[in-house]
Amino acid sequence: MYEIIEGFLEAARLIVTFDPDVMAIAARSIIISFTATIIATLIAVPLGAAINFGTFPGKKNLVNLIQTLYSLPTVIVGLLIFLLISRVGPFGFLRLLFTPTAMIVAQTVLILPIMTGLTISALSGVDPVIRDTLRSLGATRLQFLVNVLKEARFAILASVAVGFGRAISEVGAAILVGGNIAASSFASSTRVLTTAISLETSMGNISQSIALGIVLLIIALGVNLAITTVQHR
Amino acid sequence: MYEIIEGFLEAARLIVTFDPDVMAIAARSIIISFTATIIATLIAVPLGAAINFGTFPGKKNLVNLIQTLYSLPTVIVGLLIFLLISRVGPFGFLRLLFTPTAMIVAQTVLILPIMTGLTISALSGVDPVIRDTLRSLGATRLQFLVNVLKEARFAILASVAVGFGRAISEVGAAILVGGNIAASSFASSTRVLTTAISLETSMGNISQSIALGIVLLIIALGVNLAITTVQHR
């Protein structure tokens, strides 16, 4: 158990000394997961709205499918993206494999189902009279959407929190398409907090893993405080 | 890309032939993740209710903390549980390491924050007049809880779906405390679908990984169909 205490001390040390390696890894984690969350939000919200407010055959099945994809293992997502972007894959020419971009793509795909699903339930929770009121006030489709989202902002932002949490904490996809590379230049490296944690763990450096885990949670705390602030506005 | 097609064919073959290895692994996945989800539900629902309906100092901070723990990496969860149950850890005497029980514990811990958080938002979405009505009808605490949950059943079951999805798809904790053991007896083995996928991937058997991923998604689909049926009852 002393590893946990060690982990805390180590985390404190890493943070107060601005350990350059850890700072770079943390920054990369933030950038990648943040970008993935934003992209996923931009897709999931309109998609979720279209599904929730639309009436079409197979709607229930689609919702079921989305819910099923909550269980998509990160490794499978990683593999699929890997096959698509590896040199011999259809998008191989983009040379995305083992780049931060690839990791963003993988995390976006990974969190899309859950964010779409949670968007659907957030929107379905809005009082039907609110929806009718917006329509009756002459909202265009876009105005309607924006205002329903405002009403559902608490739940929508909760879904963003879930998405971000899943993105920044996943490792399977990140390692497969990113490769956990520690190169000397920031841009060529793909080591993020979770892949670094995996590595430290596989090397048996438990305290170091825990320290990195704490750094990750501190980042998550910051993001969540920001989200909560917006939620309660 | 042909690996994907291969994967589908292989999945079909595994399923129609009732491949005994895969069936055992799948069964283990179901048992472990299902148990973890049920235990987590039994904790998260009362806990979420207590937090949502309670008034106490630091409530907002607690909710923030819970939301932050959405980002808990599975590896960190695995490590912490590992430290607790490894032979020299405080619970080492239970000899839980490398057993399915340990995996259940780890998955339960992993999905507790998100299930608690989603329970809180499910409950906070219930019309306050409904809550007042229940109170005014003379509900005891338990009756109150049961009936509010009934009203929020859609969102609560969605949180169960999220929890199950995260449990059955995670690999980091499963591998650390389970060890991905393929022993000759069912009870001693700890290989589940995700750890098997990881292994196959690390051995370069991409089609096999994808086949196992498909099996996993089929299980998830079944669980979700069941959940949806209850939701719409």
Next chain:
Amino acid sequence: MIEFDNVSKNFGDTRVLTGVTGEVNRGEIFTVIGPSGAGKSTLLRLIDLLDVPAGGAIRINGLDIHADKEKSLSVRRMMGMVFQKPAVFNTTVTENVAVGLRFRGVSKSETRKLTEDALAMVGLAGYGERRARTLSGGEMQRVALARAMVIEPEILLLDEPTANLDPVSVAMIEDLVVRINRDLGTTVIFSTHDMYQGQRLAHRIGVLMDGAFAQVGTPREVFTLPASREVARFVGIENIVEGVVVEREDGTAVVDAGGVRVRARSPFPRGERVSLCIRSEEIRIAPAIRGRRVSDGNILPGTVTAVVPRGPFSRVTVDCGFPLSSVLSWKAAEDLDIREGGRVEVVFAAESVHAVRQG
């Protein structure tokens, strides 16, 4: 201007509207009254394009509003609606009222001004910065009114807009509706369960019953000449007596109601079964004077069976073979020394009796 052409609507197996036909004129205040569950809200929702009729058409200025999805937005922007259970957006009161203006791209300063005016109009000046969710029932309803009115719609749809308000607020809102209708020429359609409100405000009233208009007419027509027994009951005519026409001479008839003969205005031939509708306000109670006779009116002797307070009045029920109720001021009731069991005479003119054919 707004034309209902055999509009029908059902929810699953529940047939709510079976064939609503009628017209609302431009600039008119049209009230829809009808029992709970008659489909008043449903009809208003159909007009506001929030639901689609199962059959028939609603036309505004000749345009079938449900026919062309493309035009939905412009049709809707002609209208403002206040829902029966209004919901407020989870933001400030000001923001709530401003929503419709923002949708229409009205400038910030203009929006601020209009919003303030609208809040003042509904008596909520100074509430602008309050969070709308914390308002009382009546306050919310007024916010919803301000929100619908501020966009100055051509057609204002109000679904029981004063249901949660006290009389002072009701009077204020009614004034407002009348003023908007008069000053801006807004066509107003509202549903109400307060018939007197319908009458106070409406140019015309439609009585929705069993999925269709049982009667459409001016308040006076509806209240004094109900088209059927059901309408009569609904508009508060307390005395409805069954009988058969036994004599008839130009315009008046003698109706036999269980042995008691009642003179009534009636166009119906001898032998016709009719319901006689007599407003309790048209009935006087007089001390019993035996042997009095009249040729033209009705004087029926009877026994007082009940005296019930009602507003500043007393409602007195007299058994004259069938029960008849009258409304007296407390003072009059005292002067006449009316008490249960006492003998009195019930006096009313033949013109006060409105006969309808039994359906």
Next chain:
Amino acid sequence: MIEFDNVSKNFGDTRVLTGVTGEVNRGEIFTVIGPSGAGKSTLLRLIDLLDVPAGGAIRINGLDIHADKEKSLSVRRMMGMVFQKPAVFNTTVTENVAVGLRFRGVSKSETRKLTEDALAMVGLAGYGERRARTLSGGEMQRVALARAMVIEPEILLLDEPTANLDPVSVAMIEDLVVRINRDLGTTVIFSTHDMYQGQRLAHRIGVLMDGAFAQVGTPREVFTLPASREVARFVGIENIVEGVVVEREDGTAVVDAGGVRVRARSPFPRGERVSLCIRSEEIRIAPAIRGRRVSDGNILPGTVTAVVPRGPFSRVTVDCGFPLSSVLSWKAAEDLDIREGGRVEVVFAAESVHAVRQG
């Protein structure tokens, strides 16, 4: 039985109740009336333990109900409440009504029976299997009523229970309330914005204004002898005239109201500034006959300024130096040939004038 002891409540800076003091007797129907936002709902919620007062106490049978959390459940189980905007559980109508019974462990068969009866009582027999969420506004309100009544509470709290109902349903619910009160001895407290309803049903009325009871009394007291100008206005006394007592002799006084002298019942001394409250129903309109004099009553000449229909009546406003309104049946108005601009006399007794000291 229920005692309000200086109850106060605020939400943040908004002071809603400042000191409500009063009593509701066992078996009584007590009505709370008051303007929108006065705190009626707040008061009912405090009684039902849904909120906690900031100060003061509410005692039921001597027990301070907010003092002992342990007793909350048993206190609450004495009561049933219908909310102003009732919400239904997302299940069938039957299930909705049965909830309170299930909480009390009533047997299945008993529950079925009671539920069916309750639904029949509110006129929703046959609605049992419907999903409650699809009901109309009025239907939902009736479900809420059935739900609260079926548990046969000792105290029934109704927050504007008929706000969404048509007159026929209102009459039905009112009957029900009276029956429950009479047959089961249930104490009923309800808020309403329909003063006539308060009067029809209540044994006593509390007028909630500015955070406290401005008056508590029998309907008759409140309606004829309002305690203040504000109560007078609120209970619908249309004529309120300011003046100064200039003469006084046992019980009656002469009040100078802007040069016009009015005789009134008044206990106030000379020189006192008073408001005179005169119900429009107490005022008669007579053809103008110059020179008539009376010693006891009031006959004021004036000019008709407005004739407005109101229910089966017309409301006639006459300017006699100050405006006075009277209510006549249409027929009377026609007989008297009343039209705007015509000269008439306004006649009312000194007893019809209720004077209150200006606050």
Next chain:
Amino acid sequence: GTTTDPTPVEKQQLRIATTTSLYDTKLLDHLTPIFEEKYNAEVLIVSAGTGKAIEYGQRGDVDVLMVHDRAREDAFLADGYGINRRVFAYNYFVLVGPESDPAGVAGMQPEAAFTAIRETGVAGGSDVVFVSRGDASGTHSKEKAIWKAAGFNYSTDVQGSGDWYQEAGTGMGATLEMANEKEAYTLSDIGTYLAYKGDLDLVTLVDEGDILLNVYCAMQINPAKYPDINTTVAKDWVNFMISDDVQKEIDSFGVDQYGQPLFYAAQDDWEKIGVTEAEVKDPIA
């Protein structure tokens, strides 16, 4: 000889921690059924990175440790966590790289090849990239040893000397995939390379040189540290690995699939691989 009662009431459980590269060859999967049958035991194998596997051993979570990192094994034994090390197999690491071989290292000695790769890499301009496991695994240890033997200070001259040197920080398979993708050089154990060869464009460039030797051992966790540990079966396993039958199995394992063996039996080559005879032959008492 057997020290376990051939018909125990309950099956004994044996927990083994092994490095991933060994496990992934499936050699152990091939051997365990034989062992289980023979000793009526149940074998639970946990495969992990070398560091993690050693960690399991240190904490007494397993009974037997199987790794291929001499230096750390020695430390482990010295610290008293392990006893009775026995060497059961060896093979060679290979330096693989793109067929184009931009640094021109084919056929060189390992140290020279590494030097050449570094020189061209640091010079830049060309497409020379070296992907390292970077995970403190046995393979990584070996790589570091070669850098050292070639005269470089690992952390200053190699790590951080430019983008030519990249640490994958993952398992062998993933590292090979990455090297393949980047047309880079990497050091691999032969087993994993053969397993992946079909999917790769990488070719073997250097496979000779003493320094490439890769020696696999098994050892018991010290029962003095963890008294209730499963000593007898652990001994059985170690002895089983050096038994004649198993040594034969090791020699032939993989031939039918890859056309060449993945391992060589250690039994008769103890001199070649630089260990004592006792370490390859003497059963634990």
